[in-house]
Amino acid sequence: MDAILDILEELKPGVEYRGRTDLVDSRELDSLTIIALVAELEDVFDIAVPAAEIVPENLNSPEAIWALVCRLREQGL
Amino acid sequence: MTSYFTPQFLVLFLPGSALCYQLVPRRARWAVLLAASYAFFWALSGWLAVFVTVSALVIWLTGLALGTEAARRGRELAELGADRRAVRRLWQRRMRLTLAVGVLANLGILVALKYAGFLAGLVRPLGAVMPELPRIGLPIGISFYTMQAVSYLVDVYRGTVAADANPLRLALYLTFFPQIMEGPICRYAQTAQALWSGAPVTAKQVFSGSARVLWGLAKRMVVADRLNSLVSPVFADPGSYDGGVIVLAAVLYTLQLYCDFSGTMDCAVGMGRLFGIALPENFSQPFFSRTASEFWRRWHVTLGEWFKDYVFYPVSLSGPVKRLTGAARRALGGRMGPAAASGVALFCVWLANGLWHGAGTQYLLFGMYYFVLIWAGALVEPASQALCARLGVSRSGALWHGFQHVRTLLVVVAGELIFRSASAEQGLELLGRATLDFRADSLLDGTVLAVGMDVADFVVVGVFVVLLLVAGVLRERGVHPLEGAWRRGPVVRWAVCFALLMCVVVFGAYGVGYTPVDPMYASF
Structure with missing residues (x-):
């Protein structure tokens, strides 16, 4: 989970990510940042994120992003 | 009946359909909507309705095939000892092939009907011998319902919606008449089941739907149709005017397009409410944007969302682009x-966006214009932040925000100048003249008043623009005037509807001396 916060902080510094549940809805993460985030997640956690998973529910909070990572690792995609 | 803005539609077709919808039992309401939708389609496009029927059949069959394949994949994954990775890969390949067949069939119809002539025109100068293509015509809203058809198939492939076994429900999802002409582009999950369920319509929906239709009519008839008197002559013969008049025409065209398209969307959303359907909003105060990309999140919202979900992310996450991203x-x-x-x-998105708007070089240039602006904006953003920090410019201050608003307005008006031109070549020429041949005196010496709009026309447009600004500010602040009117009781509700109707009747630009603007997005 801390790794998610580190990645977010590196991609877009100066934002308080803890406790946020509206990262996509509030446009804190725009589509270009999301692509950068996905690239980092795939590298760090050795997963492949399908386009179908790029929905606000999976990216609105650090917890949701972590849950997505865990689910994709479990599926072994 | 040629559009939503004819007396036959507004006085007979729409109220008649709404009445029938209310009178029949709930379980038969979908049939009223489907019959009305096909009647509307037939009135506007005649036998070309066969193409939307073919699209509905194709997505029905392809959806069922995808659903069957997904079920078989699920069974194989559930087997003990299954090599899950291999099973996933196998079925992914098969389902992609099925999806490709359905998507290409739909896009094939679109390309054949809309782009064949344009593509032949591009190839002929290269020496290719092309036979004369038959002129079939374009079914109304083909670009809109094709996008809905493709989104349904991709959503079934992705597993975000289940394949629908009912072809009539899919036909209604594609053809629902309030949205068929100009959108909004709906997803299956947003409207298909609601259209089928025949939910009861509340008095509040009738009020807010009627008021929204009247507000949309006012935008179109008071502003868009009135501005046509100046915009059309200038763009029909731009060589007769200097840069000052061309700049004014570009500004007024931008306003006209907004009032035409967003007014039509107000009508679509309002008509949807008359049948108990919540259609997605397509505009969110676009002229309050501070960047070009924000503008496109607020203008034609459902188109932008479609391109993001079905082009931008899939291309970004494709194998070759992922490798490129890794290297970068x-x-x-x-x-x-x-x-x-x-x-x-972004290039794929804006190429598709430009071509989606029409088969013409001006639309290609329009798409590439925004591609360059938005991509360059992303690339220079870190440098811009660093420069502002170095110069001590606050990026959260009113001065910076004001600069961003003005910059975005200029970008948008220049884009619409290209968009309204007859070709890319003319678009570039007009941009050049608007900047190099700009003379303010032609705006003040009476030249403008000789084109087609008199002082009264400008005053009416000016007052309505102030009204639009007030309405926009209220919506930005989360205030919904129709909600407030509903809470204040029946007298206020009737007064609102009557005032809007009077606004259309008294200030609408119709009759002798005015030519209504063609519904611009209907031809897309």
Whole structure:
């Protein structure tokens, strides 16, 4: 989970990510940042994120992003 | 009946359909909607309705095939000892093939009907011998319902919606008449089941739907149709006017397009409410944007969302682009690398966006114009932040925000000047003349008043623009005037509807001396 916060902080510094549940809805993460985030997640956690998973529910909070990572690792995609 | 803005539609077809919808039992309401939708389609496009029927059949059959394949994949994954990775890969390949057949069939119809002539025109100068193509015509709203058809298939493939076994429900999802002409582009999950369920319509929906239709009519008839008197002559013969008049025409065309398209969307959303259907909003105060990309999140929202979900992310996450992104990250860093590599996906989005608007070189140029602006904006953003920090410019201050608003307005007006031109060549020429041949005196010496709009026309447009600004500010602040009117009781509700109706009747630009603007997005 801390790794998610580190990645977010590196991609877009100066934002308080803890406790946020509206990262996509509030446009804190725009589509270009999301692509950068996905690239980092795939590298760090050795997963492949399908386009179908790029929905606000999976990216609105650090917890949701972590849950997505865990689910994709479990599926072994 | 040629559009939503004819007396036959507004006085007979719409109220008649709404009445029938209310009178029949709930379980038969879908049939009223489907019959009305096909009747509307037939009135506007005649036998070309066969094409939307073919699209509905194709997505029905393809959806069922995808559903069957997904079920078989699920069974194989559930087997003990299954090599889950291999099973996933096998079925992914099969389902992709099925999806490709359905998508290509739909896009094939669109390309054949809309782009064949344009593509032949591009190839002929290269020496290719092309036979004369038959002129079939374009079914109304083909670009809109094709996007809905494709989104349904991709959503079934992705598993976000289940395949629908009912072809009539899919036909209604594609053809629902309030949205068929100009959108909004709905997803299956947003409207298909609601259209079928025949939910009861509340008095509040009738009020807010009627008021929204009247507000849309006012935008179109008071502003868009009135501005046509100046915009059409200038763009029909731009060589007769200097840069000052061309700039004014570009500004007024931008306003006209907004009032025409967003007014039609108000009507669509309002008509949807008359049948108990919540259609998605397509505009969110676009002229309050501070960047070009924000503008496109607020203008034609459902088109932007469609391109993001079905072009931008899939292209960005495709194998070759992922490899490119990886290389760019290593070379340029975690932020700049993906921004640079995103150029591939952005190029695809804006090429498709430009071509979607029409088969013409001006639309290609329009798409490339925004591609360059938005991609360059992403690339220079870190440098811009650093420069502002160095110069001590606050990026959260009113001065910076004001600069961004003005910059975005200029970008949008220049884009619409290209968009309204007859070709890319003319678009570039007009942009050049608007900047190099700009003379303010032609705006003040009476030249403008000789084109087609008199002082009274300008005053009416000016007053309505102030009204639009007030309405926009209220919506930005989360205030919904129709909600407030509903709470204040029946007298206020009737007064609102009557005032809007009077606004259309008294200030609408119709009759002798006015030519209504063609519903611009209907031909897309």
